[in-house]
Amino acid sequence: MKPIISTNNLTKKYKDDIALNHLNLEINKGEIFGFLGHNGAGKTTTVSILTTLIAPTSGAASICGYDTQTEGLEVQKRIGYLPENVKFYDNLTVYENLEYLAKLSGTDNPKGKIDEALKFIDFTGYENKKLGEFSKGMRQRIGIAQAILHDPEVLFLDEPTSGLDPMGIKKLREIIIKLNKEKGMTIFMNTHLLSEVAKTCTTIGVLNHGNLIYLDSLENTMKKFKDESSLEEIYFSMENK
Amino acid sequence: MNQIVTIAKKEFKDAIRNKVFLTFLIFLLGLTAISIYVGSVNYQAKVSLFEKTYAQLIVNGQPSDTLVKPEFFPLQLLRATIEYLEIIGAILAISLGYLSIAKEKGNGTLPLIFTRPISRKKYYIGKMLGNIALIVSISVILFLFTFLLIRFVGGVNLNSLEITKILLTTGATILYLFIFFSLSALFTIIVKHPSNALIFSFVIWLFFVLIVPQIGDTMDTDNQVPGGFFNAIHVNKEQSNIILKDFSTYEKLRNGTEEISITKHYERLVFAFLGIKDMYNNKFLGFIFKDKLQDLDLIVIFLLVFGITPVYAFNRSKNLWQQNE
DSSP, X not given: OOOSEEEEEEEEEETTEEEEEEEEEEEOTTOEEEEEOOTTSSHHHHHHHHTTSSOOSEEEEEETTEETTTSHHXXXXXXXXXXXXXXXXXXXXXXXXXXXXXXXXXXXXXXXXXXXXXXXXXXXXOTTSBGGGSOHHHHHHHHHHHHHTTOOSEEEEEXXXXXXXXXXXXXXXXXXXXXXXHHOXXXXXXXXXXXXXXXXXXXXXXXETTEEEEEEEHHHHHHHTXXXXXXXXXXXXXXXX | OHHHHHHHHHHHXXXXXOHHHXXXXXXXXXXXXXXXXXXXXXXXHHHHHHHHHHHHHHHHTOOOTTOOOOOOOGGGGGHHHHHHIIIIIHHHHHHHHHHHHHHHHHHTOHHXXXXXXXXXXXXXXXXXXXXXXXXXXXXXXXXHHHHHHHHHXXXXXXXXXXXXXXXXXXXXXXXXXXXXXXXXXXXXXXSSXXXXXXXXXXXXXXXXXXXXXXHXXXXXXXXXXXXXXXXXXXXXXXXXXXXXXXXXXXXXXXXXXXXXXXXXXXXXXXXXXXXXXXXXXXXXXXXHHHHTHXXXXXXXXXXXXXHHXXXXXXXXXXXXXXXXO
């Protein structure tokens, strides 16, 4: 099976700093991939390259077989993206924000897609409220809604649970799993919350100072590190290797 | 095309909900209303005085043929409106250009946009069109407002030539405001911190809108005495031109200073349209265009330079969102 996300020696340098060092990654369709790493490990840089927001210094990446640099528009048609601390147009209502983003995504039936997305995230009845009135957790859910308006094949989530209360985290986790199960979306999730990875992901990768130090399924990971008592210890043992 | 229209509509909607923008617009309309009202009342007072004097002369049996009825050129009432537009209109346009880019940069909404299938060029063009629609709306509202004030407060029915001249002034105003919008948008795109862009834009505004035209006006020999220096010493236009030939270097320097200001070109052009400069009063458009072609050309050059440059700057900028972790 051809991987839906693939990177080949992907490297990003900022002046003398290497943010990402020859990353080779293959993620198959239908997976929920948890990308672990401490702050500044290079996770956001990776997602920024995969979502076409920035160019790599060298190497290549492809989504659904399309190169992120040379076939950016094709990639963008197939991805959804929830940035860390998602920001909207606070002057506009929920519906106006989503309508705007749906139209920019080239969605044929924006109203139908907005209703569907809001229903999916259990957010109906708030369409005409302005974004400024919502809590962080609610904004993250609207963030998910904007990312799935055009039924993307791959969904990128950058620290989606960051800053949420336990209830918000639980709600978001349920949505992520539902998106994978019901809509068949491949999900690429940056996080440093190990508990989230254990409850949500099927595959994990660990990035340390721009280097991929581990990549395997969650199942295999648990088997390999059976001596360790928790995922957290597994993570630290990998980082220390 | 649909995406461009979507962006333009959103930009328009976003701006008209902005309180700063609405405050400036109301302020501009208020000042215009006051200036036209004062001008109209002043004219009516002069007419009333003339009529009373005329009637008194008739009653006294004195000759009334030396009494000159005050002339009224209604478009000259727009002088203050143009001066407000030069200054406050430019600020309004700078605010639009700044907010249009800075809000997105500051709020971090651009990553949501550019992970969607839309090119940066299309996105900027959409924003630009939304703001052009806004500038057109502001200009049309303002000049429609002045037209109604002249009609109903001044009690003057404008003829078709005068209405055409107001429409041309509206067009020139749209171009003038768009240049300041683009200038400010350009700075906001290329500098890392949007607040610096606002400072740069206002320095440019201060220099080209206030300082340069003021230098030009101060250096103008005819402006040294109220009502005109040559007029005060009873020298007519032809004679004054002959005298000024002896000061051609000085005049070239003064004119060259004014040439670099877009505000001065706009002012020269619309003052000619509106007959605020007496030599253009009641003149046909052909004469005005021929005489003011250089100002129009320079406005178009400014327009092309500042209209196109931000599109390319936006396409290449690395300052639109944070590009490292």
